[in-house]
Amino acid sequence: MIMNNIKNISLLGLMLTFILLACNKDPITPPLEVLEANEIISIDSVKNWYKSGNVDVNVASNISVFGTITADEVSGNLYKEIFIQDGTGGIKLRLTSSGSFYEGEYVRVSLRGAIITRYKNMLSIDNIDPDKQIIKQGTKQSIAPEVVTIEDITTNLEGGIYSRYQGKLIQLNDVEFLCSEMCKTWADAINQGSEDRLLEDVSGNPVIVRSSGFSSFANQILPTGKGSVIAVVTQFNTTVQLVVRSLQEVNLSGARFDACVIDCPLYIKDFEDQSITSGGWSTQNVVGNVNWYINDLGFTGTNYAAISNFNSGNTACETWLISKEFNLSGINSPTLSFQSAYNYSGAPLELYVTTSYTGDVTTTTWTNLTSLANWSTGGFSGQYSGLINISAYNTSGVRFAFKYTGTNTDGSTWEIDDFTIED
Numbered sequence: 454m455i456m457n458n459i460k461n462i463s464l465l466g467l468m469l470t471f472i473l474l475a476c477n478k479d480p481i482t483p484p485l486e487v488l489e490a491n492e493i494i495s496i497d498s499v500k501n502w503y504k505s506g507n508v509d510v511n512v513a514s515n516i517s518v519f520g521t522i523t524a525d526e527v528s529g530n531l532y533k534e535i536f537i538q539d540g541t542g543g544i545k546l547r548l549t550s551s552g553s554f555y556e557g558e559y560v561r562v563s564l565r566g567a568i569i570t571r572y573k574n575m576l577s578i579d580n581i582d583p584d585k586q587i588i589k590q591g592t593k594q595s596i597a598p599e600v601v602t603i604e605d606i607t608t609n610l611e612g613g614i615y616s617r618y619q620g621k622l623i624q625l626n627d628v629e630f631l632c633s634e635m636c637k638t639w640a641d642a643i644n645q646g647s648e649d650r651l652l653e654d655v656s657g658n659p660v661i662v663r664s665s666g667f668s669s670f671a672n673q674i675l676p677t678g679k680g681s682v683i684a685v686v687t688q689f690n691t692t693v694q695l696v697v698r699s700l701q702e703v704n705l706s707g708a709r710f711d712a713c714v715i716d717c718p719l720y721i722k723d724f725e726d727q728s729i730t731s732g733g734w735s736t737q738n739v740v741g742n743v744n745w746y747i748n749d750l751g752f753t754g755t756n757y758a759a760i761s762n763f764n765s766g767n768t769a770c771e772t773w774l775i776s777k778e779f780n781l782s783g784i785n786s787p788t789l790s791f792q793s794a795y796n797y798s799g800a801p802l803e804l805y806v807t808t809s810y811t812g813d814v815t816t817t818t819w820t821n822l823t824s825l826a827n828w829s830t831g832g833f834s835g836q837y838s839g840l841i842n843i844s845a846y847n848t849s850g851v852r853f854a855f856k857y858t859g860t861n862t863d864g865s866t867w868e869i870d871d872f873t874i875e876d
Contacts, residue, residue: 492516496620497541500576503569504612510569518562518578520544521596523622524685524698525556530668531696536620536685537562538596543620543685545577552583556698557595561588574614575688598624598683603658606686607693616693618686623695628652629679629709631659636717639697640664642672643731649694650675652682655710661694663687670697676705677715719784720874722776724756733777737814741770743859748868757870762859763797770859773814776872780849784876787847788840789822792870794829799865800858801828806843810852819854833868840875 492515494502499518502510520537533548537560546562554560563586568579581587599618603625606618631651640648645666653659662684664671683702684695697703722732727747729736736745741762748759762768781787793802804826805819826838843851855869 494518495541496520496537496539496544499544499564499569499578500542503571503576504615507571509571512564512567512569514565516564518564519590520560520562521594522554522556522558522560523596524696525554526551527555528669528699529671530665530698532665532667536622538621543622545575545620545687546581546587547577547579549580549582550584552587554583554587554589557593558589559591559594561590562586563588573689574691576615576619596622598622600624600626603628603652603654603660607658607660610691614691616686616688619688619693621686622683623686624681624683625652625654625660625695626681627679627710628654628682629705629711630662630675630677632711632713634675635677635713635715637675638672639675640666640668640671641726642666643726643728645671652695653711661692662697663694664697670700673700674717676703677709677713677717678706679709680705680707716875718873718875719787720779722872724758724870727756729758729774735775737773737775739771739773739815741768741772741859743768743770743772743857745772745774745857755870757792757868759866759868760857761797761866762799762857762864763866767859767861767864769861770857770864772857774855774857774869775810775814776853778810778849779851779874781843781847781851781874782849784847785844786876787843788875789838789843789853789873790840790875791826791838791872792835793826793838794833794835794868795865796831796833797863797865799860799863802865802867802869803856803858805854805856806846807852807854808846808848808850810850814854814856822853833866843874 494516496518520539522535523538523543524531524536526532533551535546535554536543537546567581570577570579599621601623606616611617631653634650647663647665649661649663651659652662681704684697687694687696724747729745729747743762745758745760747756749756760772762770804822806822807817807819809818811817825841827836829836857867
């Protein structure tokens with residue numbers, strides 16, 4: 454009996470030992486994903502693979518290309534696209550989804566399942582799954598841009614088709630945006646549309662800078678001076694285009710070689726996007742349900758904000774049109790101006806300002822600026838307001854508003870356009 458107890462105790466101790474050892478075992482770590490061993494080719498060879506037949510190449514073999522990422526998605530100027538470059542050239546990778554890969558990282562790209570293709574003469578490697586086909590090899594291996602001229606990248610196209618610098622990171626010196634581009638933004642941030650801007654050199658050679666409306670700098674005003682630009686070379690048909698990575702690489706502050714009269718407003722809302730509320734504007738109905746709307750002058754195609762309380766009769770209303778918030782701190786002598794027109798009898802349109810907007814026009818403290826502006830005299834006659842001095846509001850959190858009032862017996866139709874803030 455005692456022996457049986459001893460055996461049982463020994464067996465129990467052995468089981469406890471196994472349990473303790475199991476508890477102390479290191480957790481299972483999933484193995485790192487490793488690409489199959491395969492042949493490695495250069496970026497130039499990838500391009501030549503397509504050029505040899507000028508048809509899409511569906512890669513079925515185990516081939517990889519190595520390169521340093523020269524442009525990523527961080528700024529929003531690229532979406533589901535990155536550029537890589539090696540000693541032979543650069544190329545665009547079109548991704549199946551956005552990936553966590555950044556400028557300066559050295560990567561290995563598995564081409565199996567990818568498509569080497571051309572769209573509008575821009576060569577790229579399509580159908581790249583960033584989670585499965587891109588393996589990071591190292592970081593902080595940024596490539597220095599190659600200093601070239603506009604002529605270098607836009608002329609002597611290979612075979613009359615491809616820029617020799619397509620996909621590469623380059624730097625242009627002694628360039629500036631055309632005078633006709635002054636006061637424009639990089640892209641259409643309101644409608645998130647891509648737009649082209651023209652750079653030129655001292656000889657007048659132009660090149661397009663194309664930027665996405667989703668980029669973080671889309672709403673920034675173009676720089677007005679001369680200097681240098683770092684960008685990646687892309688192509689659309691036979692037109693060479695540049696894609697900027699960051700505004701930190703756009704240094705255009707020197708004296709221009711083509712003098713322009715530059716007087717850019719700090720802000721303008723001209724309603725040409727056919728939206729009342731774009732760019733942070735809003736409306737509020739305090740009384741009734743009469744709303745601001747977009748109208749145009751027909752043959753001239755000029756859009757503007759309008760409001761009327763007449764629809765088979767007048768309707769009592771109080772409707773506000775409130776601007777976006779402005780930070781006028783550090784602006785020396787800010788002024789406000791706009792165009793107005795009206796017709797029919799009714800209460801005049803009023804202009805207000807506040808630095809403490811609550812989100813509710815009825816609980817916000819407003820200052821009436823109506824008397825400081827010149828207003829339309831009626832008959833839909835257009836009137837420029839003149840420059841309204843708003844230096845008293847040289848601070849942050851500034852909003853302006855137009856207040857429209859109508860009754861059951863009368864009400865004017867008002868039109869507002871070209872709301873502009875200048876220094």
